[in-house]
Amino acid sequence: MTRNLKAMIGPSILNSDLSRLYEESQKLLDNGADYLHLDVMDGHFVPNLTLGHPVVKCLRNKIKDVFFETHMMVSKPEQWIVPMADAGVNQYTFHIEPVDNVAEVCRKIRENGMKVGLAIKPGTPVSEVEKYISISDMVLIMTVEPGFGGQKFMQDQMTKVKYLRDQYPLLDIEVDGGVGPATISCCANAGANMIVSGTAVIGAADQAATIRSLRDTVQEAINKR
Numbered sequence: 001m002t003r004n005l006k007a008m009i010g011p012s013i014l015n016s017d018l019s020r021l022y023e024e025s026q027k028l029l030d031n032g033a034d035y036l037h038l039d040v041m042d043g044h045f046v047p048n049l050t051l052g053h054p055v056v057k058c059l060r061n062k063i064k065d066v067f068f069e070t071h072m073m074v075s076k077p078e079q080w081i082v083p084m085a086d087a088g089v090n091q092y093t094f095h096i097e098p099v100d101n102v103a104e105v106c107r108k109i110r111e112n113g114m115k116v117g118l119a120i121k122p123g124t125p126v127s128e129v130e131k132y133i134s135i136s137d138m139v140l141i142m143t144v145e146p147g148f149g150g151q152k153f154m155q156d157q158m159t160k161v162k163y164l165r166d167q168y169p170l171l172d173i174e175v176d177g178g179v180g181p182a183t184i185s186c187c188a189n190a191g192a193n194m195i196v197s198g199t200a201v202i203g204a205a206d207q208a209a210t211i212r213s214l215r216d217t218v219q220e221a222i223n224k225r
């Protein structure tokens, strides 16, 4: 069976009104989001705290049939695999930098019924993640230093995206950080197909039009390739 790459937009709710997490999430989905990107920070791997598995579980109780990706910016990703699986997460994306045995974490994620995403910070060479591609479902190339929404897009990270796309035509490649209408062409042309966008989508006057336009730009680049 041939599998085609698909353009997908997964808004980050990090910079939304978190007292209204469900309403904000449902609005994004009603406006065409393909999946939700939930940023989990532990105050240790990154200098910020967000939400954990109890909150994700509550959100899952209200939103049933939507793909949840958790972006685990945590020092001990192995610690949260079982609770996140229990909370109804579909894809567990973790940073490889603090992990000694990446293969073992990948195995445990799969064993708990979730897809595996591997994330790298801007300073981490792409070769560090490339060795694990065969045991993962997606690679996330961070386009800001993880920890905060609303930062400036780092264009120099596109060399990593382009390298991976050239080597792995069907790999799901995600970008995250400072991505919006002004930077989407850059990501699409480099070869990213899974797009996380926080501030640009949350703050858009017309959320549906913004999501549609981001996805169209990425799909056009895929179709041209």
Ligand SMILES: O=C(CO)[C@H](O)[C@H](O)COP(=O)(O)O
Residues within 6 Å of the ligand: 012, 014, 015, 037, 039, 071, 073, 144, 145, 146, 147, 148, 149, 150, 151, 176, 177, 178, 179, 196, 197, 198, 199, 200
């Ligand atoms: O992982 C993240 C930060 O570490 C967020 O997903 C990311 O910053 C999205 O927000 P924005 O589009 O505003 O940059």
Ligand SMILES: [Fe+2]
Residues within 6 Å of the ligand: 012, 037, 038, 039, 071, 176, 196
């Ligand atoms: Fe993120």
